[in-house]
Amino acid sequence: MGIVSPESGSCEFAAPPRASTFRVAVLGAGGGIGQPLSLLIKMSPLVSSLNLYDIANVRGIAADLSHCNSPCRVAGFSGAAELARCLSGADVVIIPAGVPRKPGMTRDDLFTINASIVKTLVEAVADLAPTALIHIISNPVNSTVPIAAEVLKQKGVYDPRKLFGVTTLDVVRANTFLAQKKNLRLVDVDVPVIGGHAGTTILPLLSKARPATVLTGDEVEELTARIQNGGTEVVEAKAGAGSATLSMAYAAARFLESSLRGLDGDQEVYECAYVQSALTELPFFASRVKLGRKGVEAAVPADLQGLSGFEERALEALKPELRASIDKGLAFVRKEEVPVLVVA
């Protein structure tokens, strides 16, 4: 539709609408991440329908959000009986359902509760939205993604291109902390983060940072440790009131936007994510991936070539813990004896 400019009297045309809009479901939408994430999604021009689901009542949250004058339609679904309606027709399902850490806990300590939650929810996604992209936020991501993969396999609908562990917050932190340290313009900074999403399995590749940045050995060690402990920094500051929620919502919204741009046919969309991978001997691994119309188009091997000595050693060191977390997730669904996992 044309718009008449009051200054010139000429008729200007608004940018054409996007080719497509998408339907998104958030499972665990009533929580610390779910609520701000839903607000950010409501603002996205790529989303036409946003379904909120939680075991707690989310009708009020849906009513509240629905008053924002952006076009996306919002509906709330509470309790297991309404999950099917929530998932019907979803293009992307985002899962932040589950309990967060308290000080002194590792992410793996959440396995006992969150493994069952993720398994149950992914079973429903497999039945009701089998072609949707699935973004898993619930911790421990290193295990919950293998759990989801195994559930989808058992249901006969596993497409590895469509299952993601959301590790965008690690990239967001790496960019922020590096920019602060070296006084860089934040908008220019991009640090790939590989491996997994817990402690030393989070490996920022500072040697591959853009713009290329000279760091001393001490600076690399200090920054790497801060990025690896970013989650714990927030857990301790919140002192028992949960873990990162607002920065996570921001990161998840960024990852959703990139995924939708990929689905919409945009070229050259790249994000780091924890996915089924052939880049290393580990079956699941976070790396930069190219996103396209069907989800992951390809992993980007270049980031793993020419690593610094520090990164090479850190990569080898993280593999046993990451493998144990993967095996623990797979064993949980296969009902095998769960391997003992020792983590820092």
Ligand SMILES: NC(=O)c1ccc[n+]([C@@H]2O[C@H](COP(=O)([O-])OP(=O)(O)OC[C@H]3O[C@@H](n4cnc5c(N)ncnc54)[C@H](O)[C@@H]3O)[C@@H](O)[C@H]2O)c1
């Ligand atoms: N991937 C990451 O980078 C990252 C970052 C931050 C937090 N997390 C993880 O995200 C998860 C959620 O964190 P939070 O701070 O939002 O927690 P929260 O406790 O504030 O919210 C969790 C929500 O999940 C809901 N829920 C629980 N069981 C459910 C089920 N079976 N079905 C649907 N909803 C259910 C709860 O009712 C609650 O509303 C945690 O496991 C946390 O560790 C991951």
Ligand SMILES: O=C(O)C[C@H](O)C(=O)O
């Ligand atoms: O640290 C946590 O427990 C939450 C999340 O994984 C994070 O990195 O902030």
